[in-house]
Amino acid sequence: MKKTVLFTWAFIMSLAVTAQHKITSPDGKLTVTIQTTDGKPSYQIDYDGRQMLCPSALGFVSDIGDFSKELREVSAKTAMVDKTYRMAQAKASAIEYHAQQIEVAYENAEGKRMSVVFQVADNDVAYRYTIPRQKDDNPKCAVIYKEMSAFNFPEVTTTFLCPQIGPMTGWERTKPSYEEEYTADAPMATRSQFGLGYTFPCLFRIGSEGWVLVGETGVSSAYCASRLSDYEAGKGYTIAFPEKGEYNGYGSEWANISLPGATPWRTITVGTTLHPIVETTIPYDVVDPLYEPTEEFKPGRYTWSWLIWQDNSINYDDQVKFIELASEMGFEYCLVDNWWDRNIGRERMAQLSRYAQSKNVRLMLWYNSNGFANDAPQTPRDCMTTAYARDREMKWLRSIGVAGIKVDFFGSDKQETMRLYEDILADANRYGLQVIFHGCTMPRGWERMYPNYVASEAALASENVMFTQHHCDKEGFELTMHPFSRNALGAFDWGGIIMNRRMGKDNASGNHRRTSDTFEMASGIVIQTAVNCVAMQPNNLSELKPFQLEFLRDMPTTWDETRFIDGYPTRYVVLARRHGNDWYVAGLNGTQEPMTLTLSLPMFAGKTVRYYTDRPAAKTENALPEPELRTLKVDKKGRVKLTLQPMGGIILN
Numbered sequence: 111m112k113k114t115v116l117f118t119w120a121f122i123m124s125l126a127v128t129a130q131h132k133i134t135s136p137d138g139k140l141t142v143t144i145q146t147t148d149g150k151p152s153y154q155i156d157y158d159g160r161q162m163l164c165p166s167a168l169g170f171v172s173d174i175g176d177f178s179k180e181l182r183e184v185s186a187k188t189a190m191v192d193k194t195y196r197m198a199q200a201k202a203s204a205i206e207y208h209a210q211q212i213e214v215a216y217e218n219a220e221g222k223r224m225s226v227v228f229q230v231a232d233n234d235v236a237y238r239y240t241i242p243r244q245k246d247d248n249p250k251c252a253v254i255y256k257e258m259s260a261f262n263f264p265e266v267t268t269t270f271l272c273p274q275i276g277p278m279t280g281w282e283r284t285k286p287s288y289e290e291e292y293t294a295d296a297p298m299a300t301r302s303q304f305g306l307g308y309t310f311p312c313l314f315r316i317g318s319e320g321w322v323l324v325g326e327t328g329v330s331s332a333y334c335a336s337r338l339s340d341y342e343a344g345k346g347y348t349i350a351f352p353e354k355g356e357y358n359g360y361g362s363e364w365a366n367i368s369l370p371g372a373t374p375w376r377t378i379t380v381g382t383t384l385h386p387i388v389e390t391t392i393p394y395d396v397v398d399p400l401y402e403p404t405e406e407f408k409p410g411r412y413t414w415s416w417l418i419w420q421d422n423s424i425n426y427d428d429q430v431k432f433i434e435l436a437s438e439m440g441f442e443y444c445l446v447d448n449w450w451d452r453n454i455g456r457e458r459m460a461q462l463s464r465y466a467q468s469k470n471v472r473l474m475l476w477y478n479s480n481g482f483a484n485d486a487p488q489t490p491r492d493c494m495t496t497a498y499a500r501d502r503e504m505k506w507l508r509s510i511g512v513a514g515i516k517v518d519f520f521g522s523d524k525q526e527t528m529r530l531y532e533d534i535l536a537d538a539n540r541y542g543l544q545v546i547f548h549g550c551t552m553p554r555g556w557e558r559m560y561p562n563y564v565a566s567e568a569a570l571a572s573e574n575v576m577f578t579q580h581h582c583d584k585e586g587f588e589l590t591m592h593p594f595s596r597n598a599l600g601a602f603d604w605g606g607i608i609m610n611r612r613m614g615k616d617n618a619s620g621n622h623r624r625t626s627d628t629f630e631m632a633s634g635i636v637i638q639t640a641v642n643c644v645a646m647q648p649n650n651l652s653e654l655k656p657f658q659l660e661f662l663r664d665m666p667t668t669w670d671e672t673r674f675i676d677g678y679p680t681r682y683v684v685l686a687r688r689h690g691n692d693w694y695v696a697g698l699n700g701t702q703e704p705m706t707l708t709l710s711l712p713m714f715a716g717k718t719v720r721y722y723t724d725r726p727a728a729k730t731e732n733a734l735p736e737p738e739l740r741t742l743k744v745d746k747k748g749r750v751k752l753t754l755q756p757m758g759g760i761i762l763n
Contacts, residue, residue, distance in 0.1 A: 129183040133212045137232045140380060144168075144214055144228065149180040151216065151226065152260075155235060157380045160319040166260040166346055168226055170239060170373075173253040177224045177239075181216040184223070188212050191229055193395065199409065199557050199564065199601060199640035200394060201672040201687075207231060207395040213240075221245075227372075229396060233386035235378040236327070236396045242370045254333075254365040259376055261324055261338065262346030266317030268295045270595060270679050272569070273303040274337050277355035277522070282485040284519050286356070287549045288568045291584075292591050294680040298341040307339040307350050309568075310552055313387070313595045313679060320382040325599045327393040327555035328374040330400065331532040333365045335374075335523035335551055349376070352523040358483050361526025374554065377599075384594060388674035388685065393599050394558040400532075403561035405542045408513070409640040409668045410442025412474060417576055417606050417645045419615050424453045429462055435648050437469035440663050443513060443641065447476045448488035460510040472513035474546070477503075479517050479530065486519045486549075494534055504541040514544035514564065514641070523551050535560040544641065546603050553600035565601035565639040572605035572645065576613045579621045586625055586700030586757045587680050589633055594679040597638055606645025607634045607662070609654060611734060617649055626724045626735040627658060629759035634665050635696035636685055642667045657739040661722065661761070666694070675709055682754065684709060695762040699754035706753045714762065715748035722761035723752070 130145040141156045145165070155163035169178030193207040209231040217223050222244050228237045241252060272292050279285045288309050293300075295315070302308055311325040324347075329335045338347040354363045365373070375397075379390045413436040415423035423429070429446055436444045444466060450459060463473050478488050481495040493503040494517055507515070517534055520527055531547065538545050539562045547553075552568040570588055574581035581588075589604070596602055607630050614620030623630075634642060644662055651659070666689035675695065677683035682705055684697035693713040699705045704726075721742035724735030735755040742762065744750045754760055 131186055131212055131214065133188070133210050133228060133230050135210065135230045135232045136208050140230055140233060140235070142228055142230050142235055144212065144226070146181060146183050146216070149182070150178070151181055151214075153228070153237070155378065155380060157320060158382060160316070160382070161264060162316055162320060162322055162380050163378070164262045164264060164346070166262040167258040167348070169258040171255045173255070174244065174249055175218050175220055175222040177216065177218055178258045180219040183214060184217050185215045186212060195394075197394060197558060198668060200391065201389070201638050201669055202391060203668070203670040205391050205394065207391070209234075231392070231395070233379055233381050234390055234392040234395070235380065236375040236392060238328070238373045238375045240370065240372045241367070250369050252367055252369055252371070254367065254373070256351060257336075257349040257373070259349040260346045261348075261378070262344075263298065263314055263322070264316055267298055268315045269298055270294050270313040270315070270591065271296065271302070271308040274306040274309050275304045276306060277353045278358060278484065282487065284484045284486050284521050284549055286521055288551055289570045289574075291570060292588070292680070294591070299343070302340050305340065306353065307337050307347070309337055311595045311599045312338050312347070320380065321384055321387050323379040323387045323390070323595065323598060325377045325393065325554075326374050327377055328397045328559070329528055329554040330559065331525065331529035332367060332371070333374050333528070334363070334525040335528060335554060337523065356522035357524050357527050360482065361524045363524060365525055384677065385674045387594055388598055389672055390598060393553075393555045397555040397559050399561055400559050401536060401539060401561070404539055407544050407562050408442060411642050411644045411665070411667060412436065412443035412445050413441055414445045414447070414606065414643050414645055416447035417572060417608070418610055418613055418647060420576075421449060424449045426454050426458055426462060429454070430465065431648050433462075433466045433469055433471050435646060435651070436471045438651065439644070439646065439659070441644060442472065443474050444471050445474045445476065445516060445643070448478070450475060451490040456506070463510040463512055467511050472511060474514040474516060474544070475507065475512055476516045476518065479519050484519055484521055488518070495530070497533065497537070500534065500537045504537055504543060507543060508541040512543070514546065516546040516548060518548040520547065520550040532560070535563055538562055546641070548603065552596065557601055564641045565603040567603050567605070568600075569596045569602065569604075571603070572608060575608065575621065575623070582613070582621045582624050585623075586629070586698065589636065590677065590683045590698050590700035591680045593636055593677070593683045593685060601639040602637055603639055603643065604633070604637045606643045607631060608645050609650045610647050615647070617647070617653070622732045623734070624757050626755060626758040627654075627737040628722050628724045628735070628761065629698055629757060631658065631661055631722065632696035632698055632759035632761050634662075635687055635694045635761065636683060636698055638669065638672070640667050655737065657722075658737060675711070676707055686711065686713060688713070692763065695760075697754055697760040699756060699758050702756045704753055704755055706751065708749060708751045710748055711744055711750055711762070712748035714744040714750070716744065716746045718743050719762045721752075724755040724758040726755055
């Protein structure tokens with residue numbers, strides 16, 4: 111008894127002692143301080159002498175123990191991480207990752223252990239928890255009930271966030287579909303619209319000091335996805351797990367892991383400017399492929415009738431028109447959307463696929479992910495929820511030469527939903543199919559983890575421009591937000607370079623597009639995905655100028671390098687992307703005012719380049735700036751001055 115009392119007293123006394131470690135990025139600018147005070151672990155981040163993250167809690171609570179308090183540090187190990195890898199479907203093709211690593215091991219009051227692992231690169235921090243098996247090689251599994259993982263920003267911080275909505279809400283109970291509207295420059299204390307925190311990624315401006323982008327990566331079937339909670343003064347934001355009601359109540363809202371095991375990586379990208387935010391590759395740096403591709407999956411562009419012609423276009427004859435449009439433009443794919451199984455039928459779909467291939471075009475087909483998760487009626491349903499159904503369906507798809515699938519309506523971040531994503535991807539890989547997800551959560555390193563994964567929607571995308579004039583009016587706001595947040599951490603299927611000026615089949619009725627033609631063309635460079643939708647309509651072949659058609663025919667969708675040039679979230683953005691030896695500089699003005707910029711473009715120093723721009727719009731209702739192609743001389747220092755028209759764009763090549 112006396113020994114037990116002495117041990118407990120010694121343990122409690124040891125908690126009062128502060129243990130501290132500093133780990134610094136290879137360039138010496140980014141420092142993470144990990145400390146344990148009164149048994150509670152925390153970390154803070156400083157960049158170039160500026161505090162970017164105040165002390166923020168670490169730890170979690172599980173069924174095998176509480177690892178958030180009464181912890182004693184037992185060891186700390188450091189190492190250097192050096193990694194080189196290649197990717198075909200991200201913002202860069204050849205990537206080098208160098209980071210300092212520290213693993214701090216803790217023991218709780220019951221003598222059970224866990225570790226937190228930090229990796230610190232020049233502008234990126236990633237951390238996760240690892241849990242070993244405990245005494246006598248048990249337990250061999252654990253349930254994580256909640257994480258204390260926090261992000262406590264300085265009081266001067268403002269936010270650029272998208273709210274999380276409640277489960278089984280919205281149209282046909284399909285939400286959350288991760289398609290709510292962003293707010294810009296909002297105070298941290300402003301409560302989220304639905305009281306459920308915020309969808310990843312989350313962008314923060316630290317006063318005049320810099321920027322921080324928070325996300326996560328490495329989420330597979332082995333853990334749930336998460337989001338950020340609402341802000342709490344003195345504590346900040348914390349990792350929040352899925353709501354119990356998501357996925358129609360099926361599956362746990364907690365994370366169930368095998369031991370030894372690890373959580374996903376929480377990622378924090380830091381900079382005094384927006385350069386590292388836009389250019390980061392952290393989602394891929396700390397993960398590895400889960401399987402080998404069965405074939406070389408091809409990038410490209412696709413046509414899509416449904417965006418403007420809607421459900422009535424899902425018939426054989428109309429799909430032939432969009433196949434022929436793809437063939438005429440040299441595009442690789444045509445996407446056939448919902449109801450194809452009823453309106454075209456499987457036998458004629460095989461015939462349509464053969465016709466497409468005769469035109470050097472391959473089909474991608476839409477599927478409903480359900481199942482039982484919501485009430486979305488579109489078919490085909492019940493083809494993706496079980497292994498035997500997927501095997502039967504994907505075997506048929508391969509037999510008729512289909513190149514990929516688009517799977518819609520997921521509406522959950524539960525681990526069970528992550529398992530469905532993974533099962534669809536892994537099975538599709540066996541049959542040589544690429545996969546796009548819609549009505550879904552953001553990707554979390556999936557381009558690298560799953561080689562046949564293409565992109566996800568996970569934002570208010572182009573269909574909303576068709577649905578309401580409000581979203582036409584907001585297109586500039588949205589597309590100048592995504593390069594700094596949603597698209598910065600994963601491929602984005604926005605769903606269309608829209609060349610119709612009205613959202614009607616006749617291009618004379620429906621909602622008015624507010625962006626210029628050049629804005630739309632430039633969006634094909636700004637929005638990154640390896641298989642990109644060019645939502646042209648057959649009428650555009652005779653309506654567009656020859657130089658516009660030429661640009662769309664030649665537009666790449668894969669990039670060897672990406673550079674941020676200028677911009678501010680929700681206002682404007684200018685990016686440079688390199689494909690082989692060719693650079694493309696694209697800019698979007700998301701505001702209603704002209705914007706004159708002086709840009710530094712060293713890749714064009716002393717050169718004369720093609721310059722796609724806009725003439726000012728006529729002073730009539732609903733008039734758009736008119737596109738034109740010029741040449742532009744860039745000075746020897748790579749500087750150039752130019753003007754973006756309201757809701758207009760530029761491209762230099």
